[in-house]
Amino acid sequence: MMRVLQKRTVFAATLLASAVTFLQPSTAQEALTVAVYGGEWGEGITQCILQPFTAATGITVTPDPGTSTVTLAKLRQQKGNPAIDVAWIDGGVSELAGEEGVVATLDPAKIPNMANMETEGVYKSKDGKVYGLSTGFYSLGLVYNTEDVKPAPTSWWDLSKPEFDGASTVPSPANAMGVPLFVHINKLAGGDLDNFKPAIDKYKEWKVSSYFDSSGAATNSFQSGEVIVGGHYASAAWSLADKGLPISYSPPKEGAPSGDIRVHIVEGTKKTEAAEKLVDFAIGKEQAKCLSEKLYVGPATKGVELSEKAKSRMPWGDGTIADLARIDWPAINAKRQAITDIWNKEIARK
Template identity: 50%
Template sequence: MKKTALSVVVTMLATAGGTAQANESLNVSAYGGSWGDALQACIFTPFEEATGIDVVVEPSASSVTLSKLQAEASSPIMDVAWMDGGVSELARDSGVVAPIDPSLAPGLAGVIDQAKYKTEGGGIYAVGNGYFAVGIVYNSEEITTPPTSWEDLWNAEYAGRVILPSAVNSIGVPIFAAFNALAGGTLDDLTPGIEKMKTLEPALFFDSSGVANSGFQTGEGVIGAHYATQAFTMADGGLPIAYAIPKEGAMASDIRIHIVKGTKNSEAAHKLVDFAVQPAQAGCLATRLQVGPSTSGVELPPEVAARMPWGADGSIDDLAVADWTAINAYRDALSEAWTRLASGN
């Protein structure tokens, strides 16, 4: 009797081990918060249902994901990583991402060319998963004439109440580069941008969107450079917050998918990439996050289309996508100047 009980347990353990082995799993580094929720609902959950491959998500901001990948480079734990434009190029340069093979991810054929990021050798190191925009977000109760230009942030009426992304936020550095360019500077010469910024009185510099949103909510700030998505979220939550595309063009970037170099699950990782760029998934992300699909042929309902980063009737060509390779070459200097400006040094 005893023996039988034991053998039952052994059989159960063996079966459990067997199923665990049959159930492949992927370690994925992706965003937290509402972006993470959207990726989970639009991509990871349906992917698990469709393929039986488990997706284990470790949430972190893009730059933190990159430092994680660098630290783990000798024995990678992650298989697939979502990172923003800008950080993506840094990941390419530090050699922590592997080329994506289009023959293993046939869905890439439906992705527009600009969103297939290639190394000089021609290999695809990242695939775009949707464009987002940073424009002017303002309190429509306090500001009745919609702002039209980045210059409006310097309006004396808003002194001390301007909200801007910090150098830790992935759009902080490119925003400063953009302001510097508007002031007549170049990446080699940040002085015009620095001088221009000294005439602006900010309320706060945000590391994460949550802090910016609280700043708008509590009235600390009435205008600022912030993500369009967040403006729509606040407006939908009943706050008097509106979004305006500046005439200089909204600054755009995108979220991108990468396969981690040295992954032991390359095939499953390619399956996830293939799944994530399908029109259904891109449409779902567009609806939930207002990101512009980088997959072609995605049909969007009019209310979703109106909130695309390129505006209701625009297209990808209307976006001022940041030149990350150039910005990254000056990242240290831009980041330091921006932090010093923020803390008034």
């Protein structure tokens, strides 16, 4: 009997050791570092995607907040041995990340929800490989305080009104829409990609309180009353309105540049399987619905049923993704550094 017990004990110990050995590699995979935005965008992604993902899978997520340009700089520094596994990066900067090889190719077989995405939300390299997926479209127009700004602004040129001196804000080149807005204003003022003087002159007319790098910084400025009008995201305006603040959004008659927030897997991550699970989860219907209801971004996932309130606040109005004023990112990226240099010399230091 003693020999039987000894054999059983040895057998059980062997099984336990085997189980521990088997679980150790898996446990090492069960944690991800994810680059996200700050402010309400980061809160939305955390509440709609990251926290539910951990609850559903047990895989923990450590957020690494920052703007898209800051995230790209980190990925460049970490190339070959990344500390970040998954990254949210805005359109425009996303293309740069794809071209520089700091984000990985996404395998549709490993990310099955990709098959349920709108064509406009799937981003491919020149050789046809997918490198980024949209988790929501947004637009940047005129946000204003309804108590202090009457009538509502309808044009980008309204920012030149003397009553807005020292009480307005627009994005800097560090923000995803900073360069696109600069190019948009330049074109409206008669310039082109070889002549930025019209935009420089116009920006100097706008006696802004501040230029914001992150969406959260702009939102804080509206909340504190530091600014009462400016070029900001429609989603941010509606979020503030939902909190009871007298803030609204007005689409400029000259057009509101649009972009989207995209999720990527970082090239070289040692946690590819867990990262693929997160990306697949992020583009699911429930997560897309949650972001659309919370941030009022337009879903890139098909078949998302929205409330009437969310529908009325979509960046494309009563239309579809096809109606957005999409940005020519390759053309803008070719001039991005030149525009940033001009901005730093002519506008930021004025």
